Amino acid sequence: MVRLSSTLCVLMLISIANGAADFDSGLGDLCYTCVCSADKTSIDCSRRGLTDLPDGFNSQVTKLNLSNNEFNTFPRNLHTFYNLVSLDISGNRLNELPQDALFNLTALEELNLSRNYFESWMSLNPNEAFQPTTSLKTLDLSNNKFKTMGNLANRELIISSSIETLILERCEIDSIHGRSPLSGLSNIKSLKLNSNPLIRIQSIISSTLKSLDVSNCALSTINHNELMYLPSLIYLKMSHNYRLELSSTAYNLFSDSLKYLDISYCNVLQPNLQGFPNLRRAILNHNMIRFLRSNEFVNNTMLEYLDLSYNNIGSLKSDTFRGLTLIKYLDLSWNEIANIPEDTLLEMPSLTQIKLSRNYLTNVGHLKSDSVTVLDMSSCEISSIGQDSLEGLQSLVDLDLSRNLLSHIPDSISSNTLKYLNLNYNRLSFVNNYTFFMLPRLIGLSVIGNRFTTIWRRSYFESNPYLERLDLSDNMWRCDCVDGNMYDFYEYVTLEPSKKEESYNLVCNSPITLIGQTWLEACYFVWNPTEKIPNPEGLIWFITVMIVGLTVCLLLVNCIKRSMHRRLAAIQAERERQVEEARDRLRQLRMRAEQEALCNTPDPRDLIAPPSYDEALSMPKVSASCHSLNETGTGKTKRKRGRRKTKSSGDLLEETERNGDVPVLEDIEISEASNGRRRHRPRREISRYGSHEVAELEQSPGARRRRMSEYNAEYDSPNDDNTTVEVQAELERPLRPRLRRYSNDDIRESDF
Ligand SMILES: *[C@@H]1O[C@H](CO)[C@@H](O)[C@H](O)[C@H]1NC(C)=O
Ligand SMILES: *[C@@H]1O[C@H](CO)[C@@H](O)[C@H](O)[C@H]1NC(C)=O
Ligand SMILES: *[C@@H]1O[C@H](CO)[C@@H](O)[C@H](O)[C@H]1NC(C)=O
């Protein structure tokens, strides 16, 4: 949001500045709304939500961009821009082009009307509208809904002698009818009809058309004479017509002029290129071609580039490519070729590059060619290569045999020209002094992902003086650091100036202790013995440093420990002090309470604690007077009077609790928690009960026993012992010294 508004601000500022500077030239309004270039020749009004062109005229403007606005009608005041060269009004809502729309635009070369709402040719006024624009070269009408392309009594003809490129991409055109719809375009060079649901392309007649794009349509057949009326056609693109076949052998499609043919991604069963004697480049990949006949391309003597990849070609004959005297590039990859006759390539004396990857080849064979420099046989099923396999390929420079099944390279495989040999991802495990002996020009050798274990030797490359690059990674090297050869080869491969491989690509795979380490990591100390056994002086120095370091470390640790201790002790002391304070306060309160109580010495029988309120409720009815029951209640008045000592000590606890005395509260909570049977009760009551109980237990064993039996009766516990044990355990628990001390106090109190 912020960025947008700041951009707008800047734009407005620029526009204002421009407007101020341009008052006299009349561009004021336009440059206020749109973005004008510094020299005012280019105005960008795209994406401004405009429905009409702002006022202002300028003869300087050569480029006007009105795309992506909301124009319903063609802007009327355009004739003031009489030097306009490029007008982009795409992405609007135009459905009509008035007769005089382009009046006075004599300099206009490019008009973009794509993505508008045109639905018929008549609404373009095609006969008249383009008459004034005598320089118009490119007319883009793509993404409209013309539906057809016709010539209704000549009224649908675009008449222009200057238009060279007509773009009718994605216009939902499914048929071309009438007499040639191009007859009004006397200078048309390029017609783009791609991405229309076209079934036929008959009736396209033009003596000047050079390029026709009908890719991604719905073409299924082309009559043999359909290109006859396009005598200048050079470039024909028919790819992605999934049903399209080239016509049968009897009547071949014919074009004398055609040089470039793209018919990839179609349904071609036979190349049938005989009718194109001047063809230079033929792209036939992703079709259904199953076989190639003898002399299939005999009339395509001019062909230089032939792509037959991604077909189902099963076999080649030695005369299949006869006559292709100028061909340079042949792609036969992704087919089903199992065997290539030795002489096949000899028919193509100019062939330099041939791709045979992803076929069913099982051996390299003995191909012969004087011209082939690049041979790609990767990803086949090649398991053998003969010593003399490459001898027939007199110019071979680059051989790719990667991703095959080779497990052995014969000694002295020879080629006087080979520079790059790719053997990646095979099953090779062994090479020797003679393997590369007869490859004197070798520059790059790659054996990534093979099964080599024994470290190579420098001597393998004694006769390869030009070797610059060795790719050895992803092999299972067995590292024997003590073996002098390993170090020697490592040096040979990685040392500047003739470095051939990065040292991090050399990784040990055995012995087990060295798996995953690079050669250098694994053998560093063997190869640099001086670093392994340090001299005595160094050792002493090292030990001294270690000792000093250790001492410092120990001191530091001690220091930290001590300070921690101190801090802990301080905290502990503080805690104890607080606890002591709390106790004192408690004691004072209790003393006061005792003094009060003195005036009211209780009957010893009353020392039996009354049941709590809840208990009382759940107790069986006793034959006692209402008066006595009332007396056991915990009414505030009773407590105030402090009739019983235990009662008052409970009150005291409560009071301290209310005072927020933390240690005491903690104790109460502990006693609560241990009083498992009562855990479901509200906390306050329990704490009171707990203190009662303890006080009472400490007072007299007889009373305790009596209480216990009451308990049992009350809860009808199946296991009497449990309760006793529980209570006993509670008493024995050493964790609550303070609680016990309260009891002690109580004893003292009662003694008192
Ligand atoms: C007009 O502006 C749009 C951006 O809205 C841009 O994509 C298009 O290329 C411009 N047209 C020309 C002819 O520069
Ligand atoms: C048409 O263009 C000429 C220059 O070529 C110019 O002088 C004239 O004013 C323009 N007509 C209109 C109506 O703008
Ligand atoms: C016309 O404008 C569209 C965008 O609306 C653009 O894709 C197309 O390339 C333009 N045509 C030309 C010939 O520049």
Ligand SMILES: *[C@@H]1O[C@H](CO)[C@@H](O)[C@H](O)[C@H]1NC(C)=O
């Ligand atoms: C191939 O070319 C020869 C002349 O070189 C011609 O007679 C023959 O008709 C052509 N074949 C086809 C199928 O066009």
Ligand SMILES: *[C@@H]1O[C@H](CO)[C@@H](O)[C@H](O)[C@H]1NC(C)=O
């Ligand atoms: C390989 O060549 C080197 C040096 O020329 C030689 O010392 C070594 O014995 C040879 N190895 C074999 C197996 O011939």
